[in-house]
Each structure stands twice: as structure tokens, then as C-alpha cells.
Amino acid sequence: xxxxxxxxxxxxxxxxxxxxxxxxxxxxxxxxxxxxxxxxxxxxxxxxxxxxxxxxxxxxxxxxxxxxxxxxxxxxxxxxxxxxxxxxxxxxxxxxxxxxxxxxxxxxxxxxxxxxxxxxxxxxxxxxxxxxxxxxxxxxxxxxxxxxxxxxxxxxxxxxxxxxxxxxxxxxxxxxxxxxxxxxxxxxxxxxxxxxxxxxxxxxxxxxxxxxxxxxxxxxxxxxxxxxxxxxxxxxxxxxxxxxxxxxxxxxxxxxxxxxxxxxxxxxxxxxxxxxxxxxx
Numbered sequence: 413x414x415x416x417x418x419x420x421x422x423x424x425x426x427x428x429x430x431x432x433x434x435x436x437x438x439x440x441x442x443x444x445x446x447x448x449x450x451x452x453x454x455x456x457x458x459x460x461x462x463x464x465x466x467x468x469x470x471x472x473x474x475x476x477x478x479x480x481x482x483x484x485x486x487x488x489x490x491x492x493x494x495x496x497x498x499x500x501x502x503x504x505x506x507x508x509x510x511x512x513x514x515x516x517x518x519x520x521x522x523x524x525x526x527x528x529x530x531x532x533x534x535x536x537x538x539x540x541x542x543x544x545x546x547x548x549x550x551x552x553x554x555x556x557x558x559x560x561x562x563x564x565x566x567x568x569x570x571x572x573x574x575x576x577x578x579x580x581x582x583x584x585x586x587x588x589x590x591x592x593x594x595x596x597x598x599x600x601x602x603x604x605x606x607x608x609x610x611x612x613x614x615x616x617x618x619x620x621x622x623x624x625x626x627x628x629x630x631x632x633x634x635x636x637x638x639x640x641x642x643x644x645x646x647x648x649x650x651x652x653x654x655x656x657x658x659x660x661x662x663x664x665x666x667x668x669x670x671x672x673x674x675x676x677x678x679x680x681x682x683x684x685x686x687x688x689x690x691x692x693x
Contacts, residue, residue, distance in 0.1 A: 413481070414435060416489075418520070419453075424671045427490055429627070431634035439642065443484070447464055465496070469497055473507065483508070490520045492539075498539045498540070549586065552636065562576075573693070576611065577606065590629055591603075592604045601615065614691070616688050627671075635652070652684065655684035655688055658684075
């Protein structure tokens with residue numbers, strides 16, 4: 413069982429809408445708590461809906477606890493909405509670990525990206541860096557977010573190794589740097605994995621889409637966590653996740669639609685063709 417606390421949209425595939433269905437496909441029951449409920453993701457520039465406050469999240473946790481359902485194997489968090497909600501997520505983690513001390517915390521530190529800078533509310537990056545990071549087992553920043561967490565620029569694989577080491581020294585066992593590009597001339601797109609001192613890289617072809625679909629980071633974090641819970645092998649989980657995500661992107665591009673085509677790619681999520689391989693670095 414996985415407790416997933418992140419955003420929700422009625423239309424589209426970000427947050428829990430990008431995470432829950434794939435996790436279920438690979439064999440996990442998911443308890444989903446939504447930090448927001450929007451009509452669609454904010455990349456469209458216009459949306460309706462509500463950002464939930466921390467009392468709403470805490471109330472849901474209380475109700476779930478009353479059902480005896482907080483004995484989860486993992487907590488997955490994504491877009492927080494506010495640092496106060498982040499605090500409630502850590503409360504949820506404490507409640508889960510009081511029942512299962514070995515529960516994994518997979519922190520997707522949604523904060524920003526190149527070209528946009530930080531796009532979350534003030535206080536969230538600081539909260540993630542100073543409070544949530546030390547509690548995480550797995551963290552899945554993109555390259556921009558990894559630079560912030562490690563206090564350094566990343567312009568090479570050697571930099572990625574150093575950044576991952578700095579981040580692991582603050583708590584997490586596993587660091588997964590998504591959307592990694594060591595060189596501006598790279599034609600592919602990579603993911604860098606640091607697992608307690610062993611480092612790996614996987615690179616796929618780059619599929620050009622305009623605009624690029626949102627929710628890919630949410631999908632990556634969910635599938636990596638789900639596979640890791642299934643097999644306990646970080647590089648194998650990275651390979652399985654990457655091939656599934658690439659298949660999702662391929663089908664999304666072929667559809668001509670903006671949203672991730674998770675239903676169309678459902679069998680590739682369950683058992684993706686092994687096109688790309690992990691290598692040690």
C-alpha cells in the first residue's frame with residue numbers, strides 16, 4: 413500500500429492523476445490524498461478549482477487512520493501547494509512509520525525548472541531543503557531542483573555525481589536526477605541515479621513535442637517507487653521505469669494530444685519493451 417499525497421486535476425495527467433493509475437497497473441494499492449483539485453494543470457494558463465489547506469489534509473489522514481489504513485509500505489509526495497501542507501505530509505510520514513518503521517518516503521521535490529525558475533509558493537523550496545529532504549528515502553529532483561538542493565551547478569556527469577553525493581549526505585539513500593543533460597549538445601535525455609554510492613545513467617532518444625506534456629516527473633517518481641517496492645533493485649527499477657515512460661511519451665506524441673496517454677500505454681507500463689539500458693558510471 414502506498415499513500416500518495418499530491419495534486420489532482422479533473423482533466424489531464426499530473427500529480428495523483430499521473431501517479432495512481434500506473435502504480436495500480438504494476439500491482440500497488442494506493443491511498444490518494446489530493447493537495448489541490450483543479451480543472452486542469454496550470455500549464456494551460458487558466459484553470460478553476462481549489463487549493464486545500466492543511467486542516468483538510470489532516471482531517472483526511474484522521475479518517476484514514478480511523479480505518480486502520482495507515483500501515484503503508486511507502487509515502488509518495490509531489491506538489492505541496494504550501495509549506496504548511498508539507499508539514500502535514502511529514503506528520504503523515506510519522507504516523508505511517510509509527511506503524512511500519514521501514515516505510516519508504518519518496519519525495520518528488522516539485523519546485524521549478526530551467527526557463528521558469530521556481531514556480532511554487534514562497535517557502536516551499538526552503539521547506540523541502542531544510543525539513544523534508546532529511547526525512548526522504550528516495551528523492552527525484554529534476555536537474556534544476558538538484559542544483560538547488562546541492563548548492564552547485566550541474567554541467568557534467570561528474571557534477572551530477574557530486575550533487576547526488578551532497579544530497580545523499582543530507583538524508584536520502586537514493587537520488588534520481590531526472591531530465592539530466594550534461595551537455596547542451598546532447599541529443600538524448602538522461603536520468604542519473606545515485607544509490608548509496610553506486611552511480612548509474614540511462615539515456616533515451618529525445619522526443620520533440622510542443623508543448624511538452626506535463627506530469628512526466630510525477631510519472632517517473634511513481635513508477636520508480638513502485639518498481640523499487642516490487643524488487644528492491646534501484647538500477648533495475650530505473651530501467652523499467654525509463655522504458656515505460658519513453659513508451660508513454662511515444663504514444664502521446666503519436667496521438668497528437670497534449671496530455672500523457674496513460675490508458676493507451678497501459679500494457680507498456682506493465683511490461684515495457686527493453687529498448688534502453690542502464691549503465692554504471
